[in-house]
Amino acid sequence: GFSDEDLAMVKTGMESQSINMKMSIASKASTISSWEWLGRGKCNISSELERYNNVTRKDVMRVFNKYIKNRKAVICQVRPKSPFVEKLDSMISMNPNADLILKEDPQYVGLTYNRPEDSFDRNIQPKAASAKAAIVPDYYKETFENGLKIIGTQSSELPKVYMRLKIEGGGLLVDKKLTGLAELTANMMSESTSKYTSEEISVELQKLGSSVSFSAGGDRTTMYIESLTKNIDATLAIAEEKLLRPAFNKDDFKRVKKQTLEGMEASKKNAQYLGFTYLSNQLFGETPFGRVTTEKSIKKIKLSDVQAYYNNYSPSVSSLVVVGDIDRKTLLSKIDFLRNWSSKKVEIPSEFNFPSINETQIYLLDKEGASQSFIVMGHLSDKYDVDGDHFKSQIMNYPLGGGMSGRFFLNLREDKGWTYGAYSFFSASKTNGIFGMTSSVKTEATDSALVEIFKDFNSYTTVGISEKELQFTKDAFIGGEALEYETAYQKLGFLNKILTYDLDKGYLDKQAAILNSITKADIDAIAKAKIHPDKMAIVIVGNKYLIKKKLENLKSSKDGMEYNFRINEIKY
Structure with a gap:
């Protein structure tokens, strides 16, 4: 069994979790809608907590004895199929229902689809409302x-x-x-x-x-x-x-x-x-x-x-x-x-000599039996700042790989269907910064995905962005800021940034001014200066027996670009 103390711990834990459910607009909406789906009526978390707090040890043991104790169970074991074995897994024959023929449920026989009538045209994208200014917490x-x-x-x-x-x-x-x-x-x-x-x-x-x-x-x-x-x-x-x-x-x-x-x-x-x-x-x-x-x-x-x-x-x-x-x-x-915590002098190094990358190379890590390849690549970039090259690079990166509207995502997922997501990013601190790109792709598309990634790099750094992409980026940055300081965790991050980099609240106004004034020509110039496809370290984690030879044969593509990357195997 269990003690009253055990039950009290569970109840306190549920109280703490229920409070976190009310932290953001998204979590509140999710909670309210789930209550509606389950037919529980108006959402009232206080009443729900009271209901749980009224549960006794006797209640729990009654339910345990009725629904769990000595009851039969279904145990499902899922194992990945080896790509090197053609024979069916012997475990399949142990499933007593493997050959069971499922009959159509009578309640679905003869049903017809009645198309609902809409009062609006779903082909027309609604216009976004004007972004509201973010409420920055006082501190x-x-x-x-x-x-x-x-x-x-x-x-x-x-x-x-x-x-x-x-x-x-x-x-x-x-x-x-x-x-x-x-x-x-x-x-x-x-x-x-x-x-x-x-x-x-x-x-x-x-x-x-x-x-x-x-x-x-x-x-x-x-x-x-x-x-x-x-x-x-x-x-x-x-x-x-x-x-x-x-x-x-x-x-x-x-x-x-x-x-x-x-x-x-x-x-x-x-x-x-x-x-x-x-x-x-x-x-x-x-x-x-x-x-x-x-x-x-x-x-x-x-x-x-x-x-x-x-x-x-x-x-x-x-x-x-x-x-x-x-x-x-x-x-x-x-x-x-x-x-009263005793203080002492601690010397922390702040200057480092990082290696120079003079050519793009592939570093291959073999993951036996992998069904997809994880690709991550990058090179060094600027240290953190709030209104300099790093911040401007983040604006520049958004149309390329900053979200689901980025070129990488639209190409590798929406167009090719090779991945669930593809993104690029700038990450920085006081001591260093990097530009990176990452995606998990189907094993058979590893080499092709690499070609498409570099096509996008080449187009972005030579042709540049469109005015439409620029406007979308500005709208996304402004709109995204509305919920930037909503949850306790977001506030922790914001205040930590203020303290770490000795900022004042006015830095947000500086960023807004930069965002509003930045032009296509500015973005194009930043892309050329800050993205270096010829000096990338490319790490690929996947099944080397299925992808290495394809990568070795990766010489050039229809756009005339050379992809003769040196391949280095890494043991781990």
């Missing part, structure tokens, strides 16, 4: 004496508080022989503290309907806190324990290290993970941004390394972003543990 700033920077905004729509503590450093502070140490340390931060075991903390968080978690990647470690407003004190007490008093037990370390190695093994089956990991490796080389975490590097890490790395956690290189149902004064009164 406050604070800096503690220990160096911790704080930014926050109060929003009382939902009775929850969301917090993100960012600690700069991440993999930038790790020796290349111990790649993966930042991530392993973050995982250990979610384990036992000097007072409580990880199990005790987990149970307490479930009771509160809260979460306190750590993660690390790239140049940072992040602690994320989410809590019901009424439980914020208890949640912050747990956050204090985790941040300032980790136990770093040997047993926890042994288990977490084992889980990390198992996770790495599972990641080898993820084409997107492999693709982006090895693209970063080609673009950033042996710098911390390009290093690949391996089993060898993880096995080398000792508990003493984790303890030593933890000493890099300091308020002097940290920032806290707070969003939700809490005002400035109340927040500051509840985070004395952060005010």
Whole structure:
């Protein structure tokens, strides 16, 4: 059975989830419409929560005994068919219903289709309404004496508080022989503290309907806190324990290290993970941004390394972003543990020598039995800015691959039917930036898709965009901004950007002015300057036995362009 405490944890979890359902217009609409579909009448989440809160242990056991206990079950096992075996899978013969002939349901016999009459012409696309100005949240700033920077905004729509503590450093502070140490340390931060075991903390968080978690990647470690407003004190007490008093037990370390190695093994089956990991490796080389975490590097890490790395956690290189149902004064009164957090000097490198790419090459990773090829390519680009080359490049990229109206999407999906999506992007930070393009395509179309991608690159950088594409881009940017700061997570991202790049709210006006004044000639010039099809690193994750020879035979296309790319195989 289960205890009353177990039931209370489930109910609190449902309360927290129900609040998240009301975070955005989309989630509200989805919730209301689903109630309508299910014939439940007017949507009333408060009544629904009350209904669940009235459920007792006796109710649950009654339903379990009636519908689940000792009931027969259907177990469905799905396995991919090997492309190298012609013979049918022997598992098929074990299905007792494999040869069952299904008869037509009598209730559908003799039915005819009655076409509905429309009051409007569906062939005419409705005109979009004028975009409304986005409501940018007001915010406050604070800096503690220990160096911790704080930014926050109060929003009382939902009775929850969301917090993100960012600690700069991440993999930038790790020796290349111990790649993966930042991530392993973050995982250990979610384990036992000097007072409580990880199990005790987990149970307490479930009771509160809260979460306190750590993660690390790239140049940072992040602690994320989410809590019901009424439980914020208890949640912050747990956050204090985790941040300032980790136990770093040997047993926890042994288990977490084992889980990390198992996770790495599972990641080898993820084409997107492999693709982006090895693209970063080609673009950033042996710098911390390009290093690949391996089993060898993880096995080398000792508990003493984790303890030593933890000493890099300091308020002097940290920032806290707070969003939700809490005002400035109340927040500051509840985070004395952060005010008293001991500061230390941490030197974080900021300049790196990235390798130069002088020719476009293919890097092929074999994924045995893959039914499609994951293609990701790119080259280095500008560092982050809000009103310079990076921002203007993002505007330029939109008609090419910024969404479902982009040329890549329309060509590879709508026209050719080789993929579910094809996109390009500019991504940047304080230290680096890249331009990239990505798509998962049918295995048999891998070489053809590559040709079409470079055709689009060539057309875009030589002929340029149309006036129609330019206007659509402007409308999309302006219209998309309306919901840019809607959810708590979006507000967290916006405020984090303000703090990270030392911006003021006026940067949005600068961006709007650039967007409104940019011309076709500007976009064409930016495309020529910022997209370099002749200096791309192309990573393809797929079945090499089915695609390698086609890629080797990829010499030229009807447009006269040469595609004689060197192919390099990568073992992982």
